[in-house]
Amino acid sequence: MNVLPLKPGIIYGPVNSRRLGRSLGINLSPVKHKLCSFNCIYCHFGWTERVTTDVFEHINDFPTKEDVFLEVRRALKGIPNLDYITFSGDGEPTIHPEFEQIVEGVKIIRDEILQSTPLAILSNSSFLNNVSVKRALSNVDVKIFKLDAGNEETFQKINKPAKGIFLKDIIESLKNEKDFIIQTVFVKGSVDNTKENNISEWIKAIGEISPIRAQIYSTDRPVPEVGIKKVSRKKLEEIALRTEEETGIQVKVFSLE
Ligand code: SF4
Numbered sequence: 001m002n003v004l005p006l007k008p009g010i011i012y013g014p015v016n017s018r019r020l021g022r023s024l025g026i027n028l029s030p031v032k033h034k035l036c037s038f039n040c041i042y043c044h045f046g047w048t049e050r051v052t053t054d055v056f057e058h059i060n061d062f063p064t065k066e067d068v069f070l071e072v073r074r075a076l077k078g079i080p081n082l083d084y085i086t087f088s089g090d091g092e093p094t095i096h097p098e099f100e101q102i103v104e105g106v107k108i109i110r111d112e113i114l115q116s117t118p119l120a121i122l123s124n125s126s127f128l129n130n131v132s133v134k135r136a137l138s139n140v141d142v143k144i145f146k147l148d149a150g151n152e153e154t155f156q157k158i159n160k161p162a163k164g165i166f167l168k169d170i171i172e173s174l175k176n177e178k179d180f181i182i183q184t185v186f187v188k189g190s191v192d193n194t195k196e197n198n199i200s201e202w203i204k205a206i207g208e209i210s211p212i213r214a215q216i217y218s219t220d221r222p223v224p225e226v227g228i229k230k231v232s233r234k235k236l237e238e239i240a241l242r243t244e245e246e247t248g249i250q251v252k253v254f255s256l257e
Helices: 055-061 065-078 099-113 131-137 152-159 167-175 196-209 233-247
Strands: 011-017 021-027 084-088 119-123 142-146 181-185 187-189 213-217 228-230 250-254
Touching: 011 065, 021 065, 065 099, 084 099, 099 119, 099 131, 152 167, 167 196, 181 196, 196 233, 213 233, 233 250
Parallel strands: 021 084, 084 119, 119 142, 142 181, 181 213, 213 250
Antiparallel strands: 011 021, 187 228
């Protein structure tokens, strides 16, 4: 089994998501190459070819907002029963140079066609200090932000971010957010964020940023890094219980075991 191919277009699904139920996906990433501000060792879409925060260097590679609106309108008319409309895909959605205008437009289309369906986003948290992204996120009903580490060394090893992205800045940005969920992938093997110091520093960060809850899981599909192993449900449940005891924040385990 190989890593997944890139999404061929803007709309995908609906997918039956473990966390979001029946969800229609909106992919704002280029289709010809993988572009993201992270290069996570466990990304199911393989290594990121362009690890960047400089969107203007690649501005012509992104779908236009007009194309996004056309595709979303078409999809929502044909698919009536959805639990969520989700900005996600095979890169970081907030990196799109017109993300704010896209969220505004999709919200208007949603209100016209499927009023009660919430908008959701899965984001790697790297653009939360951008004022335009912050305004856009205020229009999103369910925000799920990534946090895979509580210390810089592990963050750099597991997420391999673009130059200039540091965990301390992400944690500061998350402290300024409200009403969001944290998602964390735990892995072991050649890179391991389940060792004692990693768990205790991650729990400390969770306590400081105070999300509504955290969702933790491991990887169930092929990943690009060699030697990565899945973390057992038992270990994930131990992490969840300890986090709840130490922070009072609910942690939900997602595991196929
Ligand atoms: S942030 Fe998401 S899309 Fe980007 S490399 Fe990591 S897992 Fe893949």
